[in-house]
Amino acid sequence: MQINYAKKEISCKLVYYGPGMSGKTTNLEVIHQKVPDENKGEMTSIATEGDRTLFFDFLPLDLGRVRGMTTKFQLYTVPGQIYYASTRKLVLQGADAVIFVADSQAEKMPENIESLKDLQDNLAEYGIKIDEIPLVLQWNKRDLPSALPVEELDAKINWMKASTVEAIAATGEGVLPTLKTAASLVLDRLNAKTPGAPPPAAAAAAPAEEKKQEVYVSRVNHDQISRSYFNQYCQLQYRINAKSVPVEDFKKFTLEEKKKLLESLINYVLILQDAKKRNIKASKEEVDKQVAAFVKRFNSQEKLDEFLQSRKISLDNLRNEGTKNIIIGKLIAQVIPDLGERTKITEHDLRAFHESNAALFGGKSFDQTKNEALAAYKNHMKRALLEEFYGKLREQARIEIFQDKL
Ligand SMILES: Nc1nc2c(ncn2[C@@H]2O[C@H](COP(=O)(O)OP(=O)(O)OP(=O)(O)O)[C@@H](O)[C@H]2O)c(=O)[nH]1
Ligand SMILES: [Mg+2]
The missing domain is CATH 1.10.4030.10 (Porin chaperone SurA, peptide-binding domain)
Known part of the structure; x- marks a missing residue:
């Protein structure tokens, strides 16, 4: 997270993670469609093949003002396919929150679990524990016949007791609620870190670097x-x-x-x-x-x-x-x-x-x-x-x- 007190701007990075074809890119596309023009930048998909993400998708959002600070969110998706392991790690760097898009279908459980394990390993490389980072699990593809009941998904996947949201990304259902949940987790954390308004009140809580006068x-x-x-x-x-x-x-x-x-x-x-x-x-x-x-x-x-x-x-x-x-x-x-x-x-x-x-x-x-x-x-x-x-x-x-x- 970057906080620029001089510009009164907070910039946060949200990363959509999950197995191949679970609906990560679809989430971003829906957000791009639904958010009013003045609040969003262009959506960029770098290197795609068919509808598979090969590198990453990116969407900047402006979520208005929070406590007098302009808040910007940078949304990224990772490529889900197994062999892009190192790209996933790269995109994950500096994430303030992760949205894990799980495919609800019974036959996709092994892939969900493997991807979650991959997320855990990659976070660990940056010294972050999976139950410490703001995390939202999205149960996607609720419309499909083999979708497991959410209780079962919760028992199988959500051992870290993260917030969950049901979705049918293909029709847009649940996409904005997922984003809102993730955004509020990030902002809650921000408020916990910097109680009260930004400088001078927050100066005491802000990291030493930000306290210093600009030279x-x-x-x-x-x-x-x-x-x-x-x-x-x-x-x-x-x-x-x-x-x-x-x-x-x-x-x-x-x-x-x-x-x-x-x-x-x-x-x-x-x-x-x-x-x-x-x-x-x-x-x-x-x-x-x-x-x-x-x-x-x-x-x-x-x-x-x-x-x-x-x-x-x-x-x-x-x-x-x-x-x-x-x-x-x-x-x-x-x-x-x-x-x-x-x-x-x-x-x-x-x-x-x-x-x-x-x-x-x-x-x-x-x-x-x-x-x-x-x-x-x-x-x-x-x-x-x-x-x-x-x-x-x-x-x-x-x-x-x-x-x-x-
Ligand atoms: N039935 C159904 N299909 C969905 C849903 N969400 C996404 N899809 C479809 O699933 C396919 C894959 O979606 P993507 O969003 O491209 O998946 P991805 O997670 O970005 O995949 P990678 O880029 O390969 O990691 C597309 O054909 C979507 O239309 C859903 O809720 N229900
Ligand atoms: Mg994709």
Whole structure:
């Protein structure tokens, strides 16, 4: 759960878990249909095959104000099929509550139990006990003839005595009550943790980090960069770019490294400010496409999961990176209209580039490494153009760096 007292915003993550075909995606679809437009974002399904979820579904919801705080819920479903074990674990990370969608049919009991056991194991890996996390069991598919009586389901599956809700997700029945139950479990817990209103009353109960006064490391025009945001940025960049895996949990940066990273963050803030002025945005579809392209680069689900996990990169990180790339790409195309011309590469230039960067190509001949050289050269030119653009933005910007706060 993320609490931003400055923005008065709480963001919670709910994960729909359960065996394959139990109705998790259907739950999200129903919520998406029933919730008024102003309270929901777009529903995203990343990588699906037929109606089977291969990666995850995602739906952001705005559930209004609770005790003066805007509450946002991020809904995720996991892929139920057995072989996506590592994706399930990844999606589960940071969940504030779990909705376990069980298939009520008698013949599905072994699958329900196996999936619940899988949930228990995955939670344990994050140091959470299944009877400690807010959990709702949804008895779904009540309409089917072989559905077991709820008492029997309760006896067979609900040994942790979680709240239960009956549902026929296919017709929408029970879907919102399930969501409401989960949401109120999360909010109850939140209230228990932070009695009274948020600061100053809640300050005593809030974790030490949130109590601290915000410290700023830089100001870029009208935007301030807080130290906590900057630290997060540093860690994320490190995890994304790290050459060796597995990545250590926390990297301590030297002042020099921090200064360099702050420069790159300032560039990014300048880009965003400029993009905003030009009304350049990344649409949900574009971000989906970016993420999907990224997913495709890995030959298998397992490999992708391995990569993300070893770098401790979350799905939200992935989407944010995608958004950033799209915006930068659009901006560059707009501000450098002759981009194509300027990045045209002649054979002569390429040979010269290959020669002066021989070490990059392991001493191999031009013909042997022509494709690699071309890719490297293109990258090099793009970076140079970006630097040029950053330079222009910086000339017009007001930038302050508070080095003693780094
Ligand atoms: N009869 C009946 N069918 C349902 C119900 N809920 C969902 N279904 C159907 O069950 C099938 C699977 O539903 P999904 O929501 O895609 O299942 P899922 O849990 O997301 O499955 P995975 O993505 O493979 O993990 C679909 O054909 C749904 O229409 C229900 O309450 N009753
Ligand atoms: Mg699904």
